Amino acid sequence: MNTEQEDMSNYKFLFKTVQASAIRTLIEALKEILTDVNFEITKDGIKVIAMDSSHVSLIYMKLLAENFEKFYCEKPIVCGISIVRLFKLLKSMSPNDSLCMFITNMEPNDLQIHIETSEKGLRHKFSLKLMDLYLDKVEIPPAQFSSVLRIPSGDFQKLCRDMNNLGDELEIKSSGNQLIFSISNDWMEQETIMCESNNGGMEYLQNLSPDEVIQGVFSIKKLVLFTKCTSLCQNIEVYLKNDYPIVIKYSIANLGEIKFCLAPKNND
Structure with missing residues (x-):
């Protein structure tokens, strides 16, 4: 039996x-x-x-x-x-x-x-x-991302939290082997540059067009909400493509993964 x-x-x-x-x-x-x-x-x-x-x-x-x-x-x-x-x-x-x-x-x-x-x-x-909810089938079209980066999750959380105190919109730009975060409003400007590092810092996993600038402007408040998953993993993966949502992937300990996709502000 x-x-x-x-x-x-x-x-x-x-x-x-x-x-x-x-x-x-x-x-x-x-x-x-x-x-x-x-x-x-x-x-x-x-x-x-x-x-x-x-x-x-x-x-x-x-x-x-x-x-x-x-x-x-x-x-x-x-x-x-x-x-x-x-x-x-x-x-x-x-x-x-x-x-x-x-x-x-x-x-x-x-x-x-x-x-x-x-x-x-x-x-x-x-x-x-349990609730009887309408099952809205969301189709996710396949995409080839220009840049895929690995970033320490704690570094990304701190950066988003710090910049959340300064503005509402964050520009994220991949250029060469650098990832650039910038804010500009009527009273200040800030730019934070992450360079590729072999010592536990930012690392490009894929960089199809290093000579091309990949950028988008995103809601900082939404990004801060995503970083509530920071304790789940040491590193996150960030997927970038022009005129396309940014994708941020966290491992859920060893159980699986979660991806947050955020539309750029200029596409609203």
Whole structure:
């Protein structure tokens, strides 16, 4: 008798992970940009593709089933979830906690959440009502990016936070082997230059046209929201192309990845 199959027969979906703090950080970042979200779950993992209410930024997230301690999903399902409410339930999780989420066949409209602190013998159980949300299929056209860069996530966060105090719009420009961040308004100008470095600094992973200037102007406030994922990984990848959204990719610990796509201001 297959005990594992017998155990799973009561579930539509289940996952267990010890990366509870990574899930908490992920949901905290998502709640700043999205409100209610459809999570698409298959045997391969969990996926979110969604735009914010202003249709300026797009989120693409995938968590791979193979990277969880346990993952089960017999048939594809779509779960509508309030991100704000979900974060309220996950907010108290600590780094040493393990997390289990599941939906049973008996209660298909409820997401069950178990948070366990094994060294203290604690287990918190929550049940969150699922939502019936319209599934807006967002098609992401393939693109060849001119520049792809790796940047320390902490450096990018500090730069965005510092510049957020000075203006609303940030120009990001790739020229030669330099990445240039600049602000200009009626009372000041600032320019910060990142040069390619082999000592843990900025590095070009792809630079198809080093003689071409690749640039765009973006909302600093939106970029600051994206940097809430900083603790998930040491480095981010930034994808640049003229007249195209900037794409910023974070690894979600070792569970998967999230990409933030932000339209340039001059395309609004």
